[in-house]
Amino acid sequence: MSGHHSLSPFAALGRHATLLGTALFMLMPFIWMVSLSIKSPGEAFQARFALWPETFYGVENFAKALTSVPLARFMANGVFVAFAVLALQILVAAPCAYALAKLRFPGRDALFALVLIGLLIPQEVLGLPLFILFHLMGLLDTYAALILPFSVSPFAIFLFRQFFKSVPDDLIHAARLDGLSELAIVWRIMVPAAMPAIIAFAILSVISRWNNLFWPMIAVSSEELMPPSLGIVFFRDEEAGNDYGPLMAAATLVVAPLVIAFLAAQKRFIEGVTLSGLK
């Protein structure tokens, strides 16, 4: 198991056979999706097993996916919302985490307890009251409705606090003597020192926003505000019908950014996603 005993040829063959089989199962929905995205309607409906089409129809399918619904707009919305949320989360969490990690003030432990209780409450529980709150504020069906509910992340505060605690106090005293304000210490000393945690959190946060379907279904109804997760479902329900080529082309485009980013930086992505288990 530890790797210093190498497997017998027979065992090695069994290892590859099993893992290739399970990997094929894992990849099959992706393969079928991409395969349908480059087939013509005629070929898609032939009950014949083929992954690669006789005539390449990808250009037509992808063009139709991009023109029959504002798919590019969905994707742009996804990028905008994910990064706006991330920026707010770091802007709000880092100063608070620094105060919790390094400053002494009455009520600090109570504040930290509040953060820990916040960690317990899943987003889906807040769907109903936030729907009412945003309705009362007249903010339903706006970008604000997609962004603001995620602006404070108790998990980010908790995680950053852990990392900030390990920054030596001497570094902070030296920075104060150099004339840095407390806010400057947060951004110029603490955040750079905790960069690995911040990158891991950033990846987790962007993935969560891009993939989330529950809250966007509640928060927005206008086509031009939809993120990709909601947009692809809208496309299937309103436009595509049985036209599988363009629908699969659209699904491929929705999935592609995170898959490509993951393949480019596997280790960091796995770190980011496994963080979600630690909260």
Place this chain on the structure above:
Amino acid sequence: MRLASLSMAGLDLRAGSVLGPARAEAVAGYGLAAPAFLLIVFLIFLPAFGVFVIAVTDWQFGARSLSFVGADNFVEMMDDATFRAAMFNTLLYVAVTVPATTMLGLGIALLIESGRSFRAFYRAAHFLPVMATLAAMAIAWEALLHPTIGLVNQLMGDLGLVRPNWLRDSALVLPTLMVIGIWQNLGLAMVLFLAGLKGIPRDLYEAADVDGADGWLDRLTTVTLPMLGPVSMFVSIIMALRAFEVFDTVRVLTQGGPGDASETLLHTLYVESFEFLRTGYGAAVTLVFLTIVVVLTLVQARVLDKRVHYT
């Protein structure tokens, strides 16, 4: 003047600032924590508190009046066939997918670690579904499971088997959603186990060697599995949390149907709260969901605590 106003804002802790150092530190602490504190109160605590209040009323969204109904919503839930189906299906879904995902994740992690070749490829291939947008992949699964042109039924037909309508057959729909759920979360269980395997000290294997436990199976049962005990518990709870939250596949593929055959807790919560706009009842369902998640998370925190003490 400028220095003084900065100190008042608590943002200057230089020696010799106008306020005493302890006082200035406290002011800085409040200033830095205030935005997060206010947002937690207004976006998490007050809304969560609101759910408790709404759950004891008969409020329907948009109605001008509401009245206190005590535990009526919870009593109604017990008699509501759809809610009972949702609860039963969700528990069944959790009971099947959690052990399956955990054990398959462990098996695949062990297989990947047992050799050197293609490790990165296998890890990436199994992890891909964790990353991919589930709403889009559900639509890909729908095409894969299409009764006539889907790959699955083409293969079933070639083998001379019946070609079921996976998502419209009330006996098959929940098992089909379970398979998709396992497919989606397997990779996460795998990477958590891979991390756990890396944490097993090498000397333990060497000690096992000295004790004569040098076969593959001996090493597995005397060192690897016992050392992975706490990790397995931890992985199971994460998988349970994710399984209780099953929503996207239900919403995109079945809307709980046919009948209530694939109704789940979070989907019922969604339909009652945002389609039927039965706000009071939706809040009561939300509290059931909250209770389950809080209990699981507290158990998880205890396990995580134990795991820290182990190492």
